[in-house]
Amino acid sequence: MFEGIVTEQYADLARGVLGFVVAAGVAYSVGRFVVIPLIVRVVVARNRNNPTIATAARTYAHALIVAIASLVGIAGAGLWSLLTNVSIVIAALTLVVGAASQHVVGSLTSGLFLVADPDFNVGDWIAWPGGEGFVEEIDFRVTRVRTLNNETISVPNTELTANTLTRPYGRDRYRVVESFEIGYGDDVELALRELVEVVRSDDRVLEEPDPTATLAELGPGSIRIRAVFWVDDPMDVDLVTLRSDFRRRAKSRFDEVGVTIGPPSSRELSGSVSVDVEKRNRPDDT
Structure with a gap:
């Protein structure tokens, strides 16, 4: 009898895991390959001169799809009742916020400000105290910048919002x-x-x-x-x-x-130098 109970528990666990994987996988696939492209097309059509909005829409839509797929997976696993318990939801949110460091939260907030800034766009050449380069993508935590050496670096969003940020070279020059x-x-x-x-x-x-x-x-x-x-x-x-x-x-x-590049520095010295020689008598001198 005990073995039957254990077997039934494992069977319930397997059904729950399978339900979560199938439900979350289907929801994520639909969102990833249908919803996100649709959202991006609509955003691009309405903001043809602002590639930053299109990039941000793809990033945030993907995060939303992941969250929705997770909820659908929980429902598919038969654990939807957990989400209706307010105390459990509040505890989970508190745990998530507490686990996130201040730096991460600041980066997320800075990323939102960068996306909303009309003078900061994907495709701009920017310079900041830490370097300069071509903005490729603005993510939740970092902004990806391609440098003159064709290297892609990830710059924390907080570094771009906390320091002086310039766009001295225009977008195409x-x-x-x-x-x-x-x-x-x-x-x-x-x-x-x-x-x-x-x-x-x-x-x-x-x-x-x-x-x-x-x-x-x-x-x-x-x-x-x-x-x-x-x-x-x-x-x-x-x-x-x-x-x-x-x-x-x-x-x-x-x-x-006949133009001299980098001439050596020179200084003209004037004055005089005198040397006094003092002769001392030795004991054997007469």
């Missing part, structure tokens, strides 16, 4: 800034003109906005000049190679026109 130091005895106007010509000789550089070269700083031992120009989408241009090519051409052009 990237600003390149290169600086050089030349000597005070060099022709500054000549150096600036040559820098602009070097920039314009590269087909990868955009004609608009016009490339510029300016005197940036009068240092203690050299003059800093700066070239600013723009290129297409930074993810379509090898910026590492472009910067290297520009520096090489600028160095060659300056050598041709």
Whole structure:
């Protein structure tokens, strides 16, 4: 008799597990392959110029489908009565909230703010104190950013909302800034003109906005000049190679026109040095 009771308990457990898996699997499959694509299509149709909303809709819809599938699975396992017990539900929610750290909760809240921010969108090139890159996706906890080295990094949402966030390069253009130091005895106007010509000789550089070269700083031992120009989408241009090519051409052009790059610092010393020699008598001197 005891063995029969145990067997019946195992059978009930197996039926419950099977019911949960089947019910949750069906609900998740319908939501994953039918509901989510439908929601995304509707959101994209209404927000064609805002890819952030479409990405967020997919992320949050997926979370909602998982939650609904879990509830359906519980019902399929015959445990729906547990959900009608208010005290059990409150205890479960308290456990979940208590287990979530403050950092995670802050990241979730920051993610919602980022999605709602009209000036922060998927496809933007952003810069923050920790780096810069192309926004690929805004998730619950992190924002995925692709860097110049074609690496995808996960940045906590709290880092983006707590620090200064800029979008200095626009959505389809990237600003390149290169600086050089030349000597005070060099022709500054000549150096600036040559820098602009070097920039314009590269087909990868955009004609608009016009490339510029300016005197940036009068240092203690050299003059800093700066070239600013723009290129297409930074993810379509090898910026590492472009910067290297520009520096090489600028160095060659300056050598041709007699402009010194990075002159060694020098100081002029004036004054006099005197040495007094004191002669002491030894005991055996006469």
